[in-house]
Amino acid sequence: xxxxxxxxxxxxxxxxxxxxxxxxxxxxxxxxxxxxxxxxxxxxxxxxxxxxxxxxxxxxxxxxxxxxxxxxxxxxxxxxxxxxxxxxxxxxxxxxxxxxxxxxxxxxxxxxxxxxxxxxxxxxxxxxxxxxxxxxxxxxxxxxxxxxxxxxxxxxxxxxxxxxxxxxxxxxxxxxxxxxxxxxxxxxxxxxxxxxxxxxxxxxxxxxxxxxxxxxxxxxxxxxxxxxxxxxxxxxxxxxxxxxxxxxxxxxxxxxxxxxxxxxxxxxxxxxxxxxxxxxxxxxxxxxxxxxxxxxxxxxxxxxxxxxxxxxxxxxxxxxxxxxxxxxxxxxxxxxxxxxxxxxxxxxxxxxxxxxxxxxxxxxxxxxxxxxxxxxxxxxxxxxxxxxxxxxxxxxxxxxxxxxxxxxxxxxxxxxxxxxxxxxxxxxxxxxxxxxxxxxxxxx
Numbered sequence: 001x002x003x004x005x006x007x008x009x010x011x012x013x014x015x016x017x018x019x020x021x022x023x024x025x026x027x028x029x030x031x032x033x034x035x036x037x038x039x040x041x042x043x044x045x046x047x048x049x050x051x052x053x054x055x056x057x058x059x060x061x062x063x064x065x066x067x068x069x070x071x072x073x074x075x076x077x078x079x080x081x082x083x084x085x086x087x088x089x090x091x092x093x094x095x096x097x098x099x100x101x102x103x104x105x106x107x108x109x110x111x112x113x114x115x116x117x118x119x120x121x122x123x124x125x126x127x128x129x130x131x132x133x134x135x136x137x138x139x140x141x142x143x144x145x146x147x148x149x150x151x152x153x154x155x156x157x158x159x160x161x162x163x164x165x166x167x168x169x170x171x172x173x174x175x176x177x178x179x180x181x182x183x184x185x186x187x188x189x190x191x192x193x194x195x196x197x198x199x200x201x202x203x204x205x206x207x208x209x210x211x212x213x214x215x216x217x218x219x220x221x222x223x224x225x226x227x228x229x230x231x232x233x234x235x236x237x238x239x240x241x242x243x244x245x246x247x248x249x250x251x252x253x254x255x256x257x258x259x260x261x262x263x264x265x266x267x268x269x270x271x272x273x274x275x276x277x278x279x280x281x282x283x284x285x286x287x288x289x290x291x292x293x294x295x296x297x298x299x300x301x302x303x304x305x306x307x308x309x310x311x312x313x314x315x316x317x318x319x320x321x322x323x324x325x326x327x328x329x330x331x332x333x334x335x336x337x338x339x340x341x342x343x344x345x346x347x348x349x350x351x352x353x354x355x356x357x358x359x360x361x362x363x364x365x366x367x368x369x370x371x372x373x374x375x376x377x378x379x380x381x382x383x384x385x386x387x388x389x390x391x392x393x394x395x396x397x398x399x400x401x402x403x404x405x406x407x408x409x410x411x412x413x414x415x416x417x418x419x420x421x422x423x424x425x426x427x428x429x430x431x432x433x434x435x436x437x438x439x440x441x442x443x444x
Contacts (some may be wrong), residue, residue, distance in 0.1 A: 001042040008063035032067030040091035114199040128257025136364040153192030162245040239266035247335035298327025384409040
């Protein structure tokens with residue numbers, strides 16, 4: 001909030017249009033209104049009063065108050081103060097009706113509530129399953145950090161999700177558009193970007209619209225009103241976070257749908273195929289295909305019409321059944337049978353090679369950026385050079401080494417030319433200087 005106040009919204013975090021005031025507004029006014037509301041809410045939490053808030057935005061040189069100062073310049077102080085007062089009152093009502101997070105225990109309680117909403121959201125399609133993996137990976141990072149703010153690079157996130165960097169980047173862009181994620185900064189050359197999960201997205205965004213298709217890819221947390229009748233998604237994100245980075249859940253292996261089925265059975269063991277369609281949010285053909293694959297690996301057994309996980313399925317060890325006489329012994333064994341073994345190792349090697357290449361390029365650029373030695377200043381021609389003057393005061397020609405007759409050093413350190421002969425006297429040449437006995441004695 002301090003950066004937002006001083007430097008403004010440099011990353012366009014609050015750029016998305018909103019109609020919080022009602023009616024039709026321009027993009028610039030909507031942007032300024034969102035920034036002002038955010039600053040007002042943080043000022044209320046910090047213990048400010050309305051007069052201090054108005055004084056900071058109207059009298060201070062901060063970029064966040066540019067719109068308010070422009071409004072004051074066009075319509076006067078009363079209009080600008082009324083505009084800021086409306087923002088202050090709305091932010092105060094929001095702060096009073098929102099449960100504050102004052103301790104680590106409050107954060108973990110909020111994280112558990114957010115995890116429940118993720119688990120009961122219908123993530124449809126391949127893109128939806130990828131977004132679910134993205135949020136699950138970020139929740140694990142936030143759980144360790146103890147805050148909604150977290151730092152992670154795209155390559156590290158892709159390795160946690162078990163997908164390519166491009167897939168992770170595309171999923172992150174969908175979550176940003178859906179207002180489930182906020183980018184705080186772009187990171188530094190040695191640290192990943194900083195992000196913040198948004199457990200309470202704005203009600204004006206599309207993921208809160210009830211449609212007959214249900215939530216689209218990336219439009220998560222739409223609530224029960226947006227789900228189709230009969231759909232009750234229910235998965236275990238902790239189980240998904242435990243196994244989703246394995247090679248068995250790569251693109252051409254079990255994939256996101258197989259992960260969703262495994263997480264649904266980990267949450268509620270013993271479900272029919274129709275129930276798994278709803279809890280895992282997969283189509284009927286996909287449910288049959290992935291369940292048969294899991295049964296062939298010995299990870300799932302069918303008892304009557306119900307499907308059950310093997311006791312050690314989350315560790316990658318299957319159980320011998322009538323359908324599977326040779327169960328898998330590890331997730332590596334499962335990836336080998338599915339043909340995706342080594343995908344994660346190759347991805348990590350590629351990322352490591354890219355990091356090493358980046359370091360080499362930075363070191364090579366640093367060599368070119370070294371500060372050049374400043375060139376020695378060239379003395380002015382009128383300034384005498386000490387190395388050309390002998391102890392007896394004679395000036396020597398630097399090219400021939402001969403004495404220059406009539407050239408001396410003045411008291412101010414500059415050259416001075418003095419001749420006893422009149423100006424029409426012919427100039428002595430080097431040969432005549434050598435033949436002159438008096439000059440020869442001086443030179444000797």
